Amino acid sequence: MLLKQAIDTFLHYLTSLERSEQTTSGYKNDLKLFLRFLEKKYNCCTYLDEVTAADIEDYLLWLKEERNYAPASRARNLYTLRSFFAYAYKKELVKRNVALSVENIKLQQKERVYLTEEEVQQLLQTIQHDLIRLVAKVLYLTGMRISECLSLTLDAVDFEQKMIHVVAGKGNKDRLIPISDKLLPLLQHYVEHERPDTDSDLFFCTKKTGKLSPAYVNRVLREAAEQLGWKKKVTAHILRHSFASQLVKKDVNLVQIQKLLGHSSLKVTSVYTHSSLEQLSEAVNAL
Structure with missing residues (x-):
């Protein structure tokens, strides 16, 4: 053949x-x-x-x-x-x-880049585009992939049950993500007062095209980071990393984080268990 x-x-x-x-x-x-x-x-x-x-x-x-x-x-x-x-x-x-x-390709294990809570707030305050600022907040407060976020339809966001239904995420898997008390009023206000009148059934949409592109969101994030004078590369995926990393810092169980992120195994989720030099110093001095 x-x-x-x-x-x-x-x-x-x-x-x-x-x-x-x-x-x-x-x-x-x-x-x-x-x-x-x-x-x-x-x-x-x-x-x-x-x-x-x-x-x-x-x-x-x-x-x-x-x-x-x-x-x-x-x-x-x-x-x-x-x-x-x-x-x-x-x-x-x-x-x-x-x-x-064929021998495996050797990969250097790198720490995942993520933003602190303070850096996330600085980034959000710098973004001038209202819709993309909201998308950035959603990415940080849900851990969704950018493709999952921008593919959300109106009926996938359930305000009564306070739940987001991610349909056909990576690996063609569905999952449910609870909407936090901090995020719920922001989404409700957007739908009631800011979402344009359009034929698009996408949750996040524009009047002109009816949708947002991942490339555009990442460009706005990059420009905001540059405006802040940051050297670290900031993308939508970094906000997902930040969501996971902050949950680990707050001692949320890895299995729960795995379910929120939609990972197939704990091994993938475990890369978010960062340790700062300060934390490492505390660890060795604990003996």
Whole structure:
């Protein structure tokens, strides 16, 4: 079977599993790039059973040297290829998963960047765009991903039950996020007095386009951080990190944080257990 045909079959399989559009699109982009690399390398069509571990290693090296991909991005590509070849092996399209013999990409463990409560307030006060200021508050007080937040529909926000229903989040999973007492009146005021009269069913919308883009939100956040003279990069995702980090600081149980964030495992959530130098000093002096 041609590699191209196998890739199309795999993507159809992901769709049948109802994987999210974002997840399927990510796999598609990675595999199509791999296909183009091999076709250029051999100057001909590539067959699935002809792909070797050396081909994958050459591809990962090419991503590093020619495309300047960071380790995390190369690791993601390797994960994609392993998933693809695992599927091919399971369906007996190949005799073995050649991607398994490729060594893992070494990743440097970095502390997640997050904002303190004071920094969040400074950021919010600096944002001049009323709607994006509200979106930033929602991101910080709910821990939602920017895509989840901007995809919210009016019926997904239940003021009576004080609950936000995130539909088809990452991994195509639904979850419920309670609306805090601090956030509830802000959302109610927005719907009653500030939300434009539009045909859009999106909760956060503009009069002109009926929606907000993640890129626009991130641009406003970046400009506000620059105005404050901060060197740290501030994005919508940093507000999600900040939500989780502040909950950890307030001794909220990790399992509860995991459920709020929509993580599949505690291992992912545990990266938010930051420790400042002051806290570390207190720890060693406790003995």
